[in-house]
Amino acid sequence: MLKHLHTLSGHQNPIYTLANTAGGNGFYSAGNDKGVVEWSLDTMTFVKVLVPVQSSVYALHRYEDLLFIAQRSGLILVFDTLSSTLVSTLTYHKKAVFDIKTISSKDELISTGEDGTVAVWSLKDFSLLYTFSVISDTVRTIAISGDESEVGLGCKDSVIRIYNSSDYGLIKELRAHKMPVTSLQYSPDRRFLISGGRDAQLKVWELPDYELVNNIGAHMFGIYAIAYHPTQPYFATCSQDKSIKLWGAHDFKLYKILSLEKNTEGHFHSINKLIWSADGKYLISAGDDRQVMVWEFNS
Template sequence: MNVRKIDTFSGHRDCVYALISDQRSPIFYSAGGDGQVVRWNVTKPDLGELVARVGASIYALALDPQTGLLWIGHNYEGIQVVDPVQKKIVASIKLGALAIFDIKIQGQKAYIAQGDGILTVVDAPTFSIQKHLKISQKSVRTLAILKTTNELAAGFSDWCVCIFDLTTMSLKKRFQAHDNSVFSAQYSPDGTFLVTAGRDAHLKVWCVEQNYQSIQDIPAHMFSINHITYSGNGALLATASMDKSIKIWDANSFKLLKVVDRARHAGHATSINKLLWMTTENLLVSASDDRMVSVWEFGDN
């Protein structure tokens, strides 16, 4: 597999923690420790545009596919919902002085992962809180939704993963997934696997049809795995780590295909926090503590 660095997007003044795209255009958004949300065109790296500025670090972004509104996890203040075209605040949702680590929107509901171990359900059209679920004494770090089984997976800093019924939010299963905090969880596009990763640097694969039975445990990186994501066609899985590398895996066999790092590819200088596959261009976007956002193109030898 060949890899080529397309470009680097600079402008953030602190670590970059969040990336999001609508997956239908070359536009994506980044945010981080400087409290700025910037809109980029993956084909025009010099044209970053400030969409919003908040007073605290941002770890989580989400785009509502029905309204096009941008949900911003404004740490220690709650959620701000912004019209990214008009650059106007549409709504604010107060959740207390806590970190917000993930936001997922499905249908009419928004699901918010909080640093106090609470999973909050919000009615997206009205921005009203419907339910607080106190699941753990430790942070909720990551959320993943599987539409075919109507399930939500949540990963926690207490090393566990919980599976919820998306309609009733009843707990279906809880299991220890890792030997430390779970930082990222993703369902495979075909719904076969739940893949998780975290501070123990292991990539773990769980079979959905076998009641989340463990089928693979891969010591994938040297240090914490901060994020995992599937390519648009579901053929590849990418992992981002505190060890400053991105690794590309075959999504069916979980065989390692490529390592992208600073020495060989002029990669990031510090921890890589987030990844985003741009399905319109088949490019991988990465965000790092080095304040940079890089874009990568992968191809066959």
């Protein structure tokens, strides 16, 4: 189902984040280096350093031709990939920004991180529209529901907080994990919210009531990313335990483990991020070993 295809080297330091290019035939990677790197999926090679950065990049998010680059410094760079120009720098957060997402129906970008606050920005002119405090500590991850009506925030205090995207009012608090929530994803079929924690547990919450329907001891250590396949009923997880796992999106059955300990190709350090290519042909992973790995998917 997943077979190692290429290992792409070039980063000098840990890689924290990945994002697909607008055309779908490539991707970006960034981390503790001094720039965001573009790679080609057609040739499986380095393309260029897209843009230099002043501090570590913890999150990348592409919206149409714009790439949002969230940094440890608290700054968010807005880079136009068509014109190759930096069009704006978003300044609000005083500490590291850990996640950024867009709500396209509202032309809004939301950001959060180590300061425990959420900032809401206009996608039209990049002005700061609204801010609100979530907790006094870190908010690690953001998930947007399929209809964009709800926003889930995974927090360091082990709680998932669900907000209404219309006015950012708090709807629900899920006492989710025994340790910080480190990954969060709504299913494409809008049936579930899945959370992963530093406690190595995967939890499945059934919508619309967020009822806990499954609790899976998925990994040995923290789960850092959850990624649904764009068309097939599977999702992948990656962990600090250096493994990638492929799960059924409906039966939550484990279908594949990619790990050096299981005698497959794999990362030799914590895996921090994974994404699917836009066409679903490839799974792309990156981590503290400074490697980007591309895996071919066959259902």
